[in-house]
Amino acid sequence: MGSAQDVATEATPWSRPPAEVLAALRTDDGGLSAADARQRLAEVGPNRLPPPEKDPLWKRILVHFDDVLIYILLVSAVLKAILGDWVDFTVILLVAVVNAAIGFIQEGRAESALNGIRQMLSVHAEARRDGAWAKIDADDVVPGDVVRVRSGDRVPADVRLLQATNLRVEESALTGESVAASKRVDAGDPDAGVGDRTSMLFSGTLVAAGQGVGVVTATGERTEIGRIQTMISEVTSLETPLTKQLDRFGKLLAVLILGMAVVMVVIGRVVHDFSVPELVSASIGFAVAAVPEGLPALVTITLALGVQQMARRRAITRKLPAVETLGSVTTICSDKTGTLTKNEMTARLVRTAGGETDVEGAGYAPLPARPELLDRPDVAGVVAAMMLCNDARVVPGEPGGQGEDWRLVGEPTEGALRSLGMKAGFDTAGWSRRDLVPFESENKYMATLDRAPDGAEVVHVKGAPDRVLDRCTTQTAPDGTAQPIDRAFWEAQIDEIGGRGLRVLAAARRHVDAPAVPSTPLADALTGLELCGLVGIVDPPRPEAIDAIAQCRDAGIAVTMITGDHAGTAVAIGREMGIVHDEVGPDGTGPAVLTGAELEAMSTEQLRGVVQDVHVYARTSPEHKIRIVSALQAHGEVVAMTGDGVNDAPALTQADVGVAMGIKGTEATKDAAEVVLADDNFATIERAVEEGRRIYDNIRKSVLFLLPTNGAQSLVILVAVLFGLVLPLAPVQVLWINMITAVTLSLGLAYEKAEPDVMSRPPRDPKASILDAAFVRRILIVSLLIGGATLFVFYAERAQGAPLAEAQTTAVTMLALGQLAYLFNCRFLDRSSLTVDVLRGNRVIWLSAVALIALQCVFVYTPFMHDWFDAAPIGLEEWGKTLGLAVVVFLLVEVVKAVGRARAGHDR
DSSP: OHHHHHHHHHTOGGGSOHHHHHHHTTOOTTOBOHHHHHHHHHHHOOSOOOOOOOOOHHHHHHGGGOSHHHHHHHHHHHHHHHTTOHHHHHHHHHHHHHHHHHHHHHHHHHHHHHHHHHHHTOOEEEEEETTEEEEEEGGGOOTTOEEEEETTOBOOSEEEEEEEEEEEEEOHHHHOOOSOEEOOSSOOOTTOOGGGOTTEEOTTOEEEEEEEEEEEEEOGGGSHHHHHOOOOOOOOOSOOHHHHHHHHHHHHHHHHHHHHHHHHHHHHHHTTOOOHHHHHHHHHHHHHHHOOTTHHHHHHHHHHHHHHHHHHTTEEESSTHHHHHHTTOOEEEEESTTTTBOOOOEEEEEEETTEEEEOOOOTTOOOSOOGGGGGSHHHHHHHHHHHHSOOOEEEEOOTTOHHHHEEEESOHHHHHHHHHHHHHTOOOTTOEEEEEEOOOTTTOEEEEEEEOTTSOEEEEEEEOHHHHHTTEEEEEOTTSOEEEOOHHHHHHHHHHHHHTTOEEEEEEEEEEOGGGSTTSOGGGGOSSEEEEEEEEEEOOBOHHHHHHHHHHHHTTOEEEEEOSSOHHHHHHHHHHHTSOSSOOOTTSSSSOEEEHHHHHHSOHHHHHHHTTTOOEEESOOHHHHHHHHHHHHTTTOOEEEEEOSGGGHHHHHHSSEEEEETTTOOHHHHHHOSEEETTOOHHHHHHHHHHHHHHHHHHHHHHHHHHHHHHHHHHHHHHHHHTTOOOSSOHHHHHHHHHHHHHTHHHHGGGOOOOTTTTTSOOOOTTSOSSOHHHHHHHHHHHHHHHHHHHHHHHHHHHTTOOHHHHHHHHHHHHHHHHHHHHHHTTSSSSOSOSGGGGSSOHHHHHHHHHHHHHHHHHHHOHHHHHHHOOOOOOHHHHHHHHHHHHHHHHHHHHHHHHHHHHHHHHO
């Protein structure tokens, strides 16, 4: 097969007729068989570009030492080596290595999670296999495959066109041209440059309009773009605004630590006449106590775990800053079809000039049969137009499939119309399609030129009623003849049907002279049409989306629906979903709704004046979305915007969080989005917001836990030096407590579940610091409490005649148990921890607690630890004192939290 690909590639397929290219690739316009495709895939390999080269292992390890706080530890180790204190040197170095190892391992876990996300975001392609169109992974496309592309698709490989209809492709990645290139089937010049190969589609480019069918000539590295550069969809790095903020905090803290260490040395030497080794030891002890070396890794771990959890809940986060932004979203602008609704369309009625006909059934099953529909000429005209101007197929499905075992191949709206025709028993045999104007969002209609079994030529049009009405001059009478159109009648019918919550489509036709058609482009023949009638289609709301909207309202998040449907349909669906109630619109009447035409007529200032009161936008195009987003952002709103079409990409980029549809979304939209919904479900957006709030809460809890524990340790040494007292902690003992809390307690908070009120709080201010004034006060108070308890037990032990090593071991145990007690305070940011809830809901917390106590027992009772860390065994009395004081610390912190809650309530 490799030779066939080489023949097609070397022989400039763009300059050869389609039949020759197909022959060179040993295929035909019916595509490959599954067996042949598998064989070719084994020969040429997957259709993907090689991933970017990774940094060497040594570089990925060393990067975890590139932190100003780690530098302080390494300098401390060097000073210990100069003093000949090799045990302390080894322990300090070991802590730095352990910290780097934790970061390296967690980076691997995060990379694995993101690799999984890349797999979930893989591109798909439509290929003809075994004579039928099938959706396959783009990696499985092989030379010789016949594929088709439509507006918004990303081209999966290099393709020689066999058919093209109004096809335009955006090729700026290859040619630098910002204007989409027109494509056609005709062979070109063998010496043509890439931009002039009009019969070729190139891998990675985007279809801007139209549709086409072609044969794959090259895949993977052999594609044109594979020769130029590696184009792989990357998930952004783990550096976010939050981690940058914490990095700045770390540098500020390092300067503060060094400044305090200098002050300690001066006071210790001048006031208390400490020796140089004592001062060096105290300064190193203070420095390593104050350094929260686990904080950057902890934030990264929490974010990576949160991203994995969001992916499990069907929200794939492509750009990690979105995790933080999700927690502060104030408005969600959502599409209707398939996101708020099920996207399982069913025709409910047919309206003609002769009256209204109800249609029963649900889903895509063509049941119950309604052959009597064709007995009425006017209804038969609607059915014929909807069946022939249609690219969908409804086929018997597998058990458990959609619509009572019938499966849809194509668009849901077209599936409902195809099912309507099948219920009526309309037979398409003998009809042939001669030309096509595909549906485009700018036009909102589709048209076909069809030849009837008797040889007559008929133009059929279906689409948005207003667009179709504009092209009609007559209407179908009950007896099937044409009569002058009554536009006011039809506009009233459209409003009435739309007011019932149904989507309305119009069907029209025009009989044309056969000889005149080939010389006239179909797009120019779409005037003077005869309106056949209307079809009302229902797309039922998702029950889970209704619940999610209610949750969003409780969370202070406004939900806005943006749809291309008629205003009456949009308002009816909005009311059913709880998006609109009895709000007054911009005109002072009725529910708040704006149509695309009204929006177009508004200036930017006028739109800003009403945008916060409008929650339903109807008859809109993708271009309107960016105006809506900008107007909301002008009020300081943090906007999440959903989209699926290629034209939605600018609005998704403008929004604070762009949300793409994973199923119906185009690759262009997914590339522009921060979040991709794997199930296209609005309820998943609400869950993603909840998850974003949970992740941010857990980061705040981790920071709130780590800083007071480091503050308490440094306070103990600082007080001892300033007052000329014996050091309650040796530097290596401080390192021990830092190390065991870093590998046990600090990780537990990353696994905390969402607090009960997480979706009943108002959105947070995205500009607000991660630590507000109340949290800074709490950090200072807890530092004093744990530090004071540690100083108390140390000097109490010394007063009772305990040896220095035993008193210091008791102090280390007090720090360990005090931090463990405080960990349970931190499980809830503001809510009281004096509840049974603190004992359940996070198994990792208890595993961390057991691990901490076990490690501390090793520290206290094993001889080799006594040699390494100057520790000594302690008795039950010392354990009892430290445990009792830890409980006191826990209770006092709860008092501090209660005072904070009371103050916050008073402020409100």
